Every structure is written in C-alpha cells, then in structure tokens.
Amino acid sequence: MQLSFIFKHNEKSLKEYLESSLGSIIDLTTTENSSRMLSVRLRGGITYLRVHRIFLEAGDKILDEISQFIRKRRGRTPLINEFIRANSEGIKANSKRKLSVNPEGRHYGLKVFFDSINEEYFGGRISASITWGKRTSRSSVRRRTLGSYSFNTNLIRINPLLDNRKVPPYFIGFIVYHEMLHAAVGVGGRPGRRSIHSKEFRRREKLYKDYEKAIAWEKANRI
C-alpha cells in the first residue's frame, strides 16, 4: 500500500497549477504518446493541452516554461527539452511495462473488482489500469507491499501473494479500493506537497463497506 515512486502532480493538480500560473482555463489531457510529448491548441478561449504523463513529475521550473510556451506559442524550451531527454529511458520502460498488464490471476480476476468498486465508489471515473504484480521467489520478498499505484503510468499493481483462495474477496476488494483511492485523491493540498495518506484519505478509506472486516482479517493473518 505504498506509492512506488515520488511524484509531484496528478492530472488535477497539474491542471490547477498551470491554470493559476496562466490565469486561464486549460483542458488538460495526459497521454502515453511518446512521439508527441506536448501539444497546445487554443479554441474558444480554452487552451487544449496534451502532455505525456511524464510531465506529472516535472518540477516547477519546467512547468513554468510550459506556461510561457502556452502564452507565447513560440520560443525555445530548453528545460522541457532537457527533461524529455533525461526521461527518455523511463518513457520507453513505461511503455514496455504497459504491455505486461495482467489482471487475470489463478484465483482472482482483478478487473471484476476494479469495475464494481469504480461503479460503487467512484462513479466510474477512475481510468487506471490494474494488474497482478510479477511473482517473485518468496525469499526475495523483503518489504511486502500489498498494492501500489503509480501516477506516472496510471497503473495499480496488486501483490500476487493475494491471488490465493485463502484470501477472502472482501480483502482483495479493500486493497484494490485503497489503491483506487490513491488515483482518485491524488496528492492532496498544494502541488508539491506529499501527503500520501492524508486525513481525508483515511476518512474515505473507511467508507469501504467491509473496512472493519478487512482490517481485522489483515491483523489475524499477518499477510
């Protein structure tokens, strides 16, 4: 239940950051399109901005250069170029990893959990993908993470240790819900602040219908 890397923004907070620095409305889409990292179109007073997901991790200086670029629609963008160059390996790795999404386990299919939780708790708005993580030999598992959510790839990973008939469905559901909540809540507060399990997060976590049961099961089984 940990984030797998340090992030700065989610789509919502990035949009808000750019809007406040530009003073106008932005329709922001994040993409996996590595051949078109950033594109801007202005129509009817709205700026349509499409950026690769990697920009969710960009620092404020780079974001300010994006604002400038939107404002002027021309000019050099050395920081953006450098950022893309520095992240090109990660971008490639991410698109490769994206191919190995595997929600069908031996005992549990994660997509069913994801879809029903998305409907019930999030109005169907969570766009993340979900997959079982790769099985590793037990001895190499040092730090046990039951699930993770990556803002960068918009991917939820669930630990394959849970793909076991001894694990009750409500517990799988709880872990999936927890990670979807990360996707929904984002960083919280101001951009750059890293409150992963905020008070608000903990409050909403308890809204899961089998919350008490799931916590009790986790304690009893020390999974």
Ligand SMILES: [Zn+2]
């Ligand atoms: Zn968490």
